[in-house]
Every structure is written in structure tokens, then in C-alpha cells.
Amino acid sequence: MSSATSTRRDARRNHERLLAEARTLFAERGIDAPLDELATRAGVGAGTVYRHFPSRDALLRELYDQSIAMFHEMAPEIHSAPTGWRSIELLLERLSEWIAATPYLPELMRRVAEIDPHHRPGLAFADGLEKVIERAKAEGSLRSDVESSDLNVLINMLGSLGRFGGDYLPFWRRQLAIVLDGLRARPGLEPLPGPAQSFDDFDRMAHRQTR
Known part of the structure; x- marks a missing residue:
């Protein structure tokens, strides 16, 4: 050598x-x-x-881009699930678990938005997420009034449990089960109140962009 x-x-x-x-x-x-x-x-x-x-910014940008790449690596498993509902389960489980184990992610997203306000790779997931949702709705497993931004918010809510540290990670699946139960289609459901936020607006909010 x-x-x-x-x-x-x-x-x-x-x-x-x-x-x-x-x-x-x-x-x-x-x-x-x-x-x-x-x-x-x-x-x-x-x-x-x-x-x-x-610079610190260079390090943060690479960590951020690696995070986005990791999301892309999860996509094939999610999209190839045997049912639409299983895709929904995997989406919430995989992403929430990863965010919970990465408690600095929200702070990282905001900093990268300050470094480069136009760098919004999360928008690349919008179409794939819509396909997962439409598949589950078509098979009648996901309630019909759930939108992509709803799932994004729920993923972030579940992931935020990571702020309690590793001691809570063995228990977060209880909250995941509650969330999944609320997403299931069933007779007699009351409609969700008000319209859903758009995917684009949520992505801007998550990065705290005002442009």
C-alpha cells in the first residue's frame, strides 16, 4: 500500500x-x-x-445532508411494504425513532436554514409521502381526512420525546401506538377540525423560514 x-x-x-x-x-x-x-x-x-x-457551519451542513440521505435510505422499505397501512406504520416508526435518537435535529434544521435559506431538501419527500397516504386511503386503512403535513407533525411530536434523553426511548412506542390508533379509518369517525397545513408551509415552519 x-x-x-x-x-x-x-x-x-x-x-x-x-x-x-x-x-x-x-x-x-x-x-x-x-x-x-x-x-x-x-x-x-x-x-x-x-x-x-x-467552520462549524461546514460540519453542521454535512450532518444535515447526511440526515437527509438517511431519510432517502429509509424510503424503499416504506414504499415496498405489503400494505398501505404498513407503509404508514413504518413511516412513523422509522422516522420518529430516528428523530428521537437525534435530539439536536430541530436545532440543526434551523441553523442550516440560516446558513442557506434556499436549501430545502425536505421538499423532495413531498410526492413520496403523498403516494404513501393515497395508497393507505385507497385500501381504506387510513382515515380520509389525514394529509401529509399531519403525518409530518406527528413524526416530529413523537421524535420530540428524545429531549427526555435515552431513558425514555424504551417507552416511546406507547405513544406511537396511540397515534397509529388515531390514524386508522373506522366507522363513525368525527371529521378532523379545520383544514390541514400545507406541506410547504410546514417545511418552512420547521426550518423557521419567513421568506
Whole structure:
């Protein structure tokens, strides 16, 4: 193995270690935690941190983009579920669980919106989410007045349980079961009050954009 190849491999290893430690550090202390502490946790010098991430914003942007990529990786399992209802279950379960385990995510979304107000990759999920909803409605398993923004809000509500820390994570499925029961179609349901917020408006609100 050439020295150049070894150097590149070490650099990739350091990069991934820094990202992994940043997730843990930010989950514990928020996205403004000292980067010197990140260096210490990753076992590298402060200079190595800044060679990989010239600024805190660069680190946050990469963590954000990795989060979006992870959502995309979940999509095939959700869309290939045997029934529309199972797709709904997987959607709420997978995304809520991940957000609960990533308590810094709302703060990260707001910061990236400040860094780049026009970067809104979440809009790419709108069509896929609509397909999941329409499939479940067509089979009669999802109540007919549920919209995509409703599911987004519920996912964020469930995910917000992560603020209580890891001690609560074994119990969050109770709330998931309650939410799923409320989404099921059944005879005699009272219509939901008022119209649903649009997906676009919710996405702007989640990122706290006013433009």
C-alpha cells in the first residue's frame, strides 16, 4: 500500500470518526458545543477538525445532508411494504425513532436554514409521502381526512420525546401506538377540525423560514 493511499484512508477514517463523535456531542450538549471537545473525543488535534471542516457551519451542513440521505435510505422499505397501512406504520416508526435518537435535529434544521435559506431538501419527500397516504386511503386503512403535513407533525411530536434523553426511548412506542390508533379509518369517525397545513408551509415552519 502506498503512503498516499494510507494517508487517504486515515483521512477518511478521521472524517467519519469526527462525524460520529459530533453526533454524540451535539446530542448531549447541542450544536454549539466546543469543537475542541470534539477533537478530544475523536482523538485528533484541533487542526485536524478544521482541515476536515473549515467552520462549524461546514460540519453542521454535512450532518444535515447526511440526515437527509438517511431519510432517502429509509424510503424503499416504506414504499415496498405489503400494505398501505404498513407503509404508514413504518413511516412513523422509522422516522420518529430516528428523530428521537437525534435530539439536536430541530436545532440543526434551523441553523442550516440560516446558513442557506434556499436549501430545502425536505421538499423532495413531498410526492413520496403523498403516494404513501393515497395508497393507505385507497385500501381504506387510513382515515380520509389525514394529509401529509399531519403525518409530518406527528413524526416530529413523537421524535420530540428524545429531549427526555435515552431513558425514555424504551417507552416511546406507547405513544406511537396511540397515534397509529388515531390514524386508522373506522366507522363513525368525527371529521378532523379545520383544514390541514400545507406541506410547504410546514417545511418552512420547521426550518423557521419567513421568506
